[in-house]
Amino acid sequence: AVAAAPALLPPPSRRRWTASKMAAAAATASLRVGDLVWGKLGRYPPWPGKIVNPPKDLKKPRGKKCFFVKFFGTEDHAWIKVDQLKSYHLHKEEMIKFTKGKRFQQAVDAVEEFIKSKVSALTSSEEKNKHISSEDKRHNSSTDISEHNTRKRGRPSKEDSLPEPSTVKRWDANPIAAYKWKPGSCSAIIQKLKTTAEEEAESTSIQAADSTATNANVIPTDKRIGFLGLGLMGSGIVANLLKMGHIVTVWNRTGEKCDPFLQEGAGLGRTPAEVVSTCDITLSCISDPKAAKDLVLGPSGVLQGIRPGKCYVDMSTLDPETSTEISQVITSRGGRYLEAPVSGNRQLSENGMLVILAAGDKALFDDCSSCFQAMGKKSFYLGEVGNASKMMLIVNMILGSFMASVAEGFTLAKIVSQSQDVLLYILSQGPLACAFLDQKCQSILQGSFKPDFLLKHIQKDLRLAIAMGDSVNHSTPVAAAANEVFKKAKTLDQSENDMSAVYLACNQRP
Numbered sequence: 001a002v003a004a005a006p007a008l009l010p011p012p013s014r015r016r017w018t019a020s021k022m023a024a025a026a027a028t029a030s031l032r033v034g035d036l037v038w039g040k041l042g043r044y045p046p047w048p049g050k051i052v053n054p055p056k057d058l059k060k061p062r063g064k065k066c067f068f069v070k071f072f073g074t075e076d077h078a079w080i081k082v083d084q085l086k087s088y089h090l091h092k093e094e095m096i097k098f099t100k101g102k103r104f105q106q107a108v109d110a111v112e113e114f115i116k117s118k119v120s121a122l123t124s125s126e127e128k129n130k131h132i133s134s135e136d137k138r139h140n141s142s143t144d145i146s147e148h149n150t151r152k153r154g155r156p157s158k159e160d161s162l163p164e165p166s167t168v169k170r171w172d173a174n175p176i177a178a179y180k181w182k183p184g185s186c187s188a189i190i191q192k193l194k195t196t197a198e199e200e201a202e203s204t205s206i207q208a209a210d211s212t213a214t215n216a217n218v219i220p221t222d223k224r225i226g227f228l229g230l231g232l233m234g235s236g237i238v239a240n241l242l243k244m245g246h247i248v249t250v251w252n253r254t255g256e257k258c259d260p261f262l263q264e265g266a267g268l269g270r271t272p273a274e275v276v277s278t279c280d281i282t283l284s285c286i287s288d289p290k291a292a293k294d295l296v297l298g299p300s301g302v303l304q305g306i307r308p309g310k311c312y313v314d315m316s317t318l319d320p321e322t323s324t325e326i327s328q329v330i331t332s333r334g335g336r337y338l339e340a341p342v343s344g345n346r347q348l349s350e351n352g353m354l355v356i357l358a359a360g361d362k363a364l365f366d367d368c369s370s371c372f373q374a375m376g377k378k379s380f381y382l383g384e385v386g387n388a389s390k391m392m393l394i395v396n397m398i399l400g401s402f403m404a405s406v407a408e409g410f411t412l413a414k415i416v417s418q419s420q421d422v423l424l425y426i427l428s429q430g431p432l433a434c435a436f437l438d439q440k441c442q443s444i445l446q447g448s449f450k451p452d453f454l455l456k457h458i459q460k461d462l463r464l465a466i467a468m469g470d471s472v473n474h475s476t477p478v479a480a481a482a483n484e485v486f487k488k489a490k491t492l493d494q495s496e497n498d499m500s501a502v503y504l505a506c507n508q509r510p
Contacts, residue, residue, distance in 0.1 A: 400486065
């Protein structure tokens with residue numbers, strides 16, 4: 001029996017593995033606010049973040065224990081279940097080994113900068129304490145005790161009210177602390193992190209449900225992707241598809257717009273039909289319903305390239321009737337169809353931060369996963385064809401109405417001799433503060449309306465939204481009023497300028 005006992009023990013390598021797993025499990029079990037972690041959200045790769053206090057008005061999900069995590073290098077916050085969290089330091093080398101990409105490296109650099117600043121603060125404090133002479137300690141001992149007792153009875157001082165995160169404290173004692181950090185770049189992301197690192201509890205970010213902001217880690221599909229239409233939105237989308245490694249063939253009505261993408265490795269299709277016939281999935285982003293129908297039904301159009309198994313994804317903002325009609329002709333040839341209009345503008349398109357609203361063939365939605373991750377930060381599947389078109393029109397109706405109201409407000413401020421700069425500052429400090437407001441107001445103040453979201457397109461969307469309301473006997477008086485102002489702006493030759501040029505229509509005296 002004595003001789004047999006050693007056989008019951010696992011081999012040394014197994015014992016080390018077990019100990020490692022136990023240490024990792026213990027680290028996960030002891031997570032708390034302030035800890036640095038790797039958080040996994042849905043199907044996306046683990047991302048570095050910090051456990052923070054959620055906004056006061058954000059309820060914690062029911063079910064398994066979870067923490068609210070702020071992800072480094074992005075604007076995302078999310079509730080993450082404990083079983084999807086890992087200690088940052090214990091798993092750092094593992095994660096860096098298997099996850100690559102520019103944005104991922106920026107996130108790691110941001111964590112590095114955060115830790116270095118904390119460790120530097122700790123070291124500075126310790127050095128300062130070391131230089132206090134023993135004589136000074138004896139002289140001040142009674143005073144120190146008195147102050148300590150007073151603080152216990154009252155509110156903590158500002159210095160005492162910001163304890164170091166527990167992860168940073170354990171870092172000095174952790175064996176992985178010996179790992180040599182490579183200096184990171186002082187990017188804008190890191191600078192922003194520095195200014196907000198202690199303000200997570202005041203964050204008002206909405207809980208993310210399907211974030212694709214980690215699109216630097218996209219694994220591109222092996223399917224051949226076609227893209228038709230290289231306007232303001234389409235150009236940014238194609239650039240990101242190529243950047244993330246997709247095989248893309250492009251077509252545009254004016255061929256010279258294809259040249260920059262051919263230099264980046266894209267293929268060229270001579271006609272929409274040729275693109276569809278040579279690609280597995282063809283996406284398009286066209287200006288309006290008429291152009292979208294012509295693209296599909298016209299000579300050498302999409303329909304001529306459709307055969308069983310071919311996939312067509314229309315990312316244009318259309319009325320639901322047009323989208324349904326296109327769906328019917330595509331599927332009648334054995335093709336698969338998905339409507340996927342995008343919410344955003346030129347800048348968001350270039351940055352890969354669009355929001356995709358999709359409806360139709362669910363399997364095709366899944367097949368487009370890597371494409372949507374490359375071009376956007378969130379994608380939503382909304383059911384049957386027509387739903388995404390309806391939702392997109394509502395979103396843009398709100399956007400257009402808001403823009404018209406902002407333009408009207410700035411016009412009134414000018415007329416009653418109030419500073420427009422002060423107005424913008426006041427708005428930026430209140431509940432309306434957002435990047436959209438700041439960008440459009442800056443355009444108004446500078447009198448520069450470089451197109452980011454074409455005025456003619458937002459007017460088209462307002463018109464379609466109003467018609468959608470009329471089709472169900474529902475009036476939309478606010479949108480109708482906004483539409484009239486945008487129509488007036490078009491008569492002032494502002495169609496090809498940014499939507500903020502609607503200010504010129506408001507500012508024109510009768």
